[in-house]
Amino acid sequence: MKKRNRLQLDEQGRLKHFLTIEGLNRQLLIDILDTAESLTSISEQSIKKVPLLRGKTIVNLFFEASTRTRTTFELAAKRLSADVLNINIQASATAKGETLLDTLRNLEAMHCDMFVVRHADSGAAHFIAQHAAPHISVINAGDGQHAHPTQAMLDMFTIRREKGEFHRLTVAIVGDIRHSRVARSQIHALSMLGVEDIRIIAPKTLIPTEPDAFGVHVFHDLREGLRDVDVVIMLRLQKERMRGASLPSEHEYFQRYGLTEAKLELAKPDVTVMHPGPINRGVEIDSEVADGPRSVILQQVSHGIAVRMAIMAMAMQQRPPETAEGERR
Amino acid sequence: MKIAIKNGHVIDPANGIDAQQDLFIAEGKVVALGQPPTGFSADETIDARQQIVCPGFVDLRAHLREPGEEHKGTIASETRAAARGGITTLCCPPNTHPIIDTPAVAELVQRHAETAGHARVAPLGALTQKLEGSAITEMHALKMAGCVGMSNAMQPVGNTLVLRRAMEYAATYNITVFIHAEDAALANNGCVHEGAVGSRLGLLGIPTAAETVAVAATLALVEETGAQVHFSMVSSQRALQKISRARYDGLPVSCDVSAHHLHLTEIDLLGFNSLCHVRPPLRTQRDMEGLRKGVADGQIAAICSDHQPHEADAKLAPFGATEPGISALETLLPLSLRLVDHGIFSMTQMVSSLTHQPATILGIKAGRLSIGDLADICIFDPERYWTLDHHSMVSRGHNTPFFNWEMKGEVTRTLLGGKTVYER
Numbered sequence: 034m035k036k037r038n039r040l041q042l043d044e045q046g047r048l049k050h051f052l053t054i055e056g057l058n059r060q061l062l063i064d065i066l067d068t069a070e071s072l073t074s075i076s077e078q079s080i081k082k083v084p085l086l087r088g089k090t091i092v093n094l095f096f097e098a099s100t101r102t103r104t105t106f107e108l109a110a111k112r113l114s115a116d117v118l119n120i121n122i123q124a125s126a127t128a129k130g131e132t133l134l135d136t137l138r139n140l141e142a143m144h145c146d147m148f149v150v151r152h153a154d155s156g157a158a159h160f161i162a163q164h165a166a167p168h169i170s171v172i173n174a175g176d177g178q179h180a181h182p183t184q185a186m187l188d189m190f191t192i193r194r195e196k197g198e199f200h201r202l203t204v205a206i207v208g209d210i211r212h213s214r215v216a217r218s219q220i221h222a223l224s225m226l227g228v229e230d231i232r233i234i235a236p237k238t239l240i241p242t243e244p245d246a247f248g249v250h251v252f253h254d255l256r257e258g259l260r261d262v263d264v265v266i267m268l269r270l271q272k273e274r275m276r277g278a279s280l281p282s283e284h285e286y287f288q289r290y291g292l293t294e295a296k297l298e299l300a301k302p303d304v305t306v307m308h309p310g311p312i313n314r315g316v317e318i319d320s321e322v323a324d325g326p327r328s329v330i331l332q333q334v335s336h337g338i339a340v341r342m343a344i345m346a347m348a349m350q351q352r353p354p355e356t357a358e359g360e361r362r
Numbered sequence: 363m364k365i366a367i368k369n370g371h372v373i374d375p376a377n378g379i380d381a382q383q384d385l386f387i388a389e390g391k392v393v394a395l396g397q398p399p400t401g402f403s404a405d406e407t408i409d410a411r412q413q414i415v416c417p418g419f420v421d422l423r424a425h426l427r428e429p430g431e432e433h434k435g436t437i438a439s440e441t442r443a444a445a446r447g448g449i450t451t452l453c454c455p456p457n458t459h460p461i462i463d464t465p466a467v468a469e470l471v472q473r474h475a476e477t478a479g480h481a482r483v484a485p486l487g488a489l490t491q492k493l494e495g496s497a498i499t500e501m502h503a504l505k506m507a508g509c510v511g512m513s514n515a516m517q518p519v520g521n522t523l524v525l526r527r528a529m530e531y532a533a534t535y536n537i538t539v540f541i542h543a544e545d546a547a548l549a550n551n552g553c554v555h556e557g558a559v560g561s562r563l564g565l566l567g568i569p570t571a572a573e574t575v576a577v578a579a580t581l582a583l584v585e586e587t588g589a590q591v592h593f594s595m596v597s598s599q600r601a602l603q604k605i606s607r608a609r610y611d612g613l614p615v616s617c618d619v620s621a622h623h624l625h626l627t628e629i630d631l632l633g634f635n636s637l638c639h640v641r642p643p644l645r646t647q648r649d650m651e652g653l654r655k656g657v658a659d660g661q662i663a664a665i666c667s668d669h670q671p672h673e674a675d676a677k678l679a680p681f682g683a684t685e686p687g688i689s690a691l692e693t694l695l696p697l698s699l700r701l702v703d704h705g706i707f708s709m710t711q712m713v714s715s716l717t718h719q720p721a722t723i724l725g726i727k728a729g730r731l732s733i734g735d736l737a738d739i740c741i742f743d744p745e746r747y748w749t750l751d752h753h754s755m756v757s758r759g760h761n762t763p764f765f766n767w768e769m770k771g772e773v774t775r776t777l778l779g780g781k782t783v784y785e786r
Contacts, residue, residue: 040633055562134678154680155564156634164678177682179564214564242567246558 040162048347050162050171053180054221062225066190068343069336071353075112076338085351086115089146094136094161095174096122096152101310101334102174102184106149109341113351118145133157134164141166147349148172155179155214170348172341178214184309185218187340189226191333192264195305199223203230205258207290208268208317209279211241215309216268220247234258235290238279255290259299266307267292267318283316293319297327305329363405364388365780366398370410370741374417375710376718376730385415387737390780394733410741413774416713418450418738420720420729422618423594424669424691426452426483428474429467430459435671435758437471440691441480443757445784447691448740448773449667450481451721451728455540456488457515463488463499465507472508480783482738484724486513486540489528495519498528502535510724511592513540516641520546522579529589538590538723541580543601544642548572553682555643559628565681568643573601581608584615592723593617595668597642599652606661616723617661619653620668621697622688622763626650630763636677636684637763640668657715658707664720665712667694671759689759692750696769699744703770709744737780746772 041056043049048061075083091110095103103119110117122136133152140148147170150158155177162171175181189199196202204223210216210233223231224247233244234252244251252258259265270286280286297304306318306328314320323330346352365387372383372395379395386394386402393399421444427435444452454471456462462471468485475483487504489512491497501512512532519525532539549572554560556567577593581604584591596602596617605617622640627650630638638644656662670687677684698712707715721729728738748769752760776784 132675132679133683134675152680154682156682157680159634160680176680177564178566217562217564242556242561243558244561246562 040159047350048344051182051344051348052158052162052171052173054182054185054218054225057225059225059227062186062189062222065186065340065343065347066193068347068352069190069339072342073339075342076335081112082114083112083353084114085346085353086110086113086349089115089349090144091115091117091147091149091345092140092145093117093119094122094140094148094150095120096157097175098123099151099174101337102151105334105337106174106341109338109345112338113342113346133160137161137165141169145169147345149174151175153177172344172348175214178212178217180218181214182218183337183341183344184215185222186344187333187337188219188266188307188309189222190336190340191307191329192305194336195329196263199226199228202228202263203232203261204228204264204266205232205234205262206266206268207234207255207258207292209239209271210235210268211239212271213268219266220249224248232258232262236280255296256299259296262300262304264305264307265292265297265300269309269311270313270317287316291315291317291319292322294321294325297322307333310334363780364402365406365408366402366404367408367410367415367739367741370413370415372415372731373710373713374731375714376417377732379731380710385731387777387780390737392731392733392735392737395731408741408775412745413741413743414709415739415741417717417729417731418740418776418778419448419694419716420451420453420724421449421669421691421694422453422664422666422720422723423620424452424454424667425671425687426454426471427671428458429470433673434676437474437483438478438480439758440669440671441475441478441483443691444481445776445778446756446773447667447694448742448776449691449694450738450740450776450778451484451726452481453484453486453510453724455513455515456486457493461488461493462486462509463491463493465500465503468504468507468509479778481778482728484508484510484726486511488512489514489532489539490519490524493517495521495524498524498531501532501537505535505537510726511538511540513542513594516542518542518544518546518576522583525580526583526587529583529587529591533587533589536590538592538725540592540594541576542594543573543576543580543596544568545572545575548575553639553643553686554631555628555645557628557646559631563631563634563681570598570600570645573598573642574604577601577604581613581615584608584613588614590614595620595623595642595666596653596656596662597623597649598645599649602652602656602661606656609661616663618664618666618720619657619662621665621690621694622668624650624654624657624665624701625697626763634681635763636679636681637688637761639681639684639686640688641686654701654706657701658711663715663723665694665698665715666720667691669757671757672761674760677761687761688763689755689757689761691757692755693762693764693769695742695773696771697764699771737777739777740773741775742771742773744771746770748772
């Protein structure tokens with residue numbers, strides 16, 4: 034635990050790398066949310082830029098396909114006035130046999146300041162942070178089935194905007210939790226921010242091994258699990274991650290775990306419906322719900338930009354002026 | 363050349379010796395214990411005061427990487443590391459390149475070991491041709507060429523009919539079959555124990571059932587064929603229970619455990635520590651305690667090193683992409699001694715599980731100090747503290763999670779056939 038703390042935070046306890054929610058602390062998460070709050074207005078201005086990271090070079094190092102995450106990271110970096118380099122490695126160096134470490138050394142030689150990394154292997158962002166030059170910050174944009182902490186933070190941001198606070202909330206996560214890095218990071222963030230009742234809802238084949246270690250309540254029946262929840266987070270059914278025989282059919286899955294208006298009636302009247310996207314309509318969520326009044330799925334995407342701006346700025350030890358010490362709410 | 367080893371505490375469990383005694387060697391063989399033979403005049407006298415004198419260790423599983431992967435290690439480099447660890451006989455699995463599935467490769471491995479002269483190497487032959495699990499090998503010829511058993515290395519024989527025939531054929535010639543018990547489908551290309559830590563780290567798990575299912579299937583075939591089977595590197599308490607039960611029922615089976623499975627658990631993987639990436643995976647505290655108990659009560663016959671040297675790059679990648687294994691020859695003794703210090707078993711039991719018990723499994727004359735035996739001897743100081751570091755490591759592979767551990771007990775001298783092959 035201590036070791037990871039040291040890796041992510043500097044001697045003053047400030048953010049250096051953002052790899053996983055685990056090992057961080059509540060105050061730091063609140064700081065990220067507050068900083069993001071102060072940065073949201075920028076996206077609404079006619080000139081959508083602040084000079085916080087002017088002169089810095091940020092590399093989006095994507096070893097796995099992504100549209101939403103890469104685009105929002107790119108926009109976030111550009112709104113902070115950084116120079117952005119997008120590298121899609123699937124079709125690049127490692128395909129020619131270059132090791133991850135060699136790729137890293139080459140990019141370092143180009144004097145970059147930050148790596149935003151997505152990789153199919155769990156632990157890849159940790160590995161890069163451990164081996165990168167000391168001046169470089171690493172942001173995990175999703176590693177294998179381990180963590181996707183910026184996604185979790187934008188979800189927390191969305192929940193706070195909808196609900197105001199985290200205590201006394203009941204949050205349910207529904208779907209392929211076993212294979213989901215998003216769910217792992219969400220669970221850690223929710224529990225760190227004080228949510229007492231975190232539920233995961235799925236058939237046994239999609240529940241992670243030893244769920245007790247995560248401090249969650251496990252449900253196998255969607256109707257039972259949705260009772261009186263404040264927030265329901267639907268996960269995408271990650272078909273490409275399915276190994277073996279986890280589910281019989283999309284049809285049976287939708288019957289048992291698909292979110293419909295009828296099932297949503299069991300939740301609190303002001304329930305918020307979330308989804309990290311991209312959504313499979315008619316597989317895990319009915320269009321009526323996805324496009325309905327309780328869905329904040331598109332807000333999540335736009336919040337992603339402000340949250341990622343906040344995390345990037347904080348990892349580079351920069352803060353927007355209006356959130357200078359003492360003025361944060 | 364006549365050698366006298368004086369004032370040492372001789373532990374030779376095979377002969378029931380556990381006392382301060384002098385030991386005398388002539389022409390590479392043990393010639394007397396206690397009193398020298400008449401007219402014995404030593405050319406060299408070794409003072410072993412405050413030290414243990416015991417048979418050289420017999421390691422049931424060490425990958426030497428030659429032929430085929432000399433960038434990781436060679437027979438010469440790794441047997442030299444063995445000598446430093448007090449190990450005089452190494453059993454190497456057949457997964458070299460080329461594979462040890464012909465007498466020629468088996469002979470080549472032994473010849474290279476003889477030329478290097480640091481330790482004896484007893485190869486295992488492949489159970490199936492190319493380890494592919496479809497056709498059995500010329501086991502009789504491999505046995506004649508010096509193979510001490512047959513094994514399919516890390517590749518499980520998926521086809522149970524082939525496994526059954528291979529066991530029947532091996533039983534024809536009294537050949538022991540070495541099994542790494544892992545059901546390939548259940549292992550599902552995982553890289554860690556399927557448990558709380560793997561789940562947190564998002565790493566693909568190998569469930570305990572991958573081991574127990576393979577053990578159960580193999581035991582059923584032992585009942586059917588009567589083949590002598592040795593399970594290499596048991597990793598879970600449940601698998602050990604099944605094997606112990608079978609032994610109680612009289613089946614001809616035995617098993618060993620690696621030294622690191624007696625000291626590390628899944629917890630050691632936190633922070634994605636690729637140096638603890640091993641196969642079978644490190645499991646839970648409960649499993650580790652079960653394995654320790656198995657060593658203490660004799661259900662586990664031997665502690666092996668499962669030595670797997672790697673070049674640095676093999677461990678420099680995200681966890682799942684790293685190669686499994688620990689460079690372990692030089693830590694076999696101190697890790698075993700640590701169990702004596704913890705009160706898990708006695709010094710004599712420890713020496714047994716490193717000497718005559720593994721030798722019995724291999725069916726070789728080693729691991730004991732009877733008059734007339736080859737003088738393969740390890741002398742170690744059980745009280746000496748030392749720290750393993752890059753600088754002093756002899757093996758070509760420096761991949762070990764035990765750097766900076768304070769080790770207690772160090773080999774001071776190793777003799778192979780009466781010749782000193784290591785001296786601190």
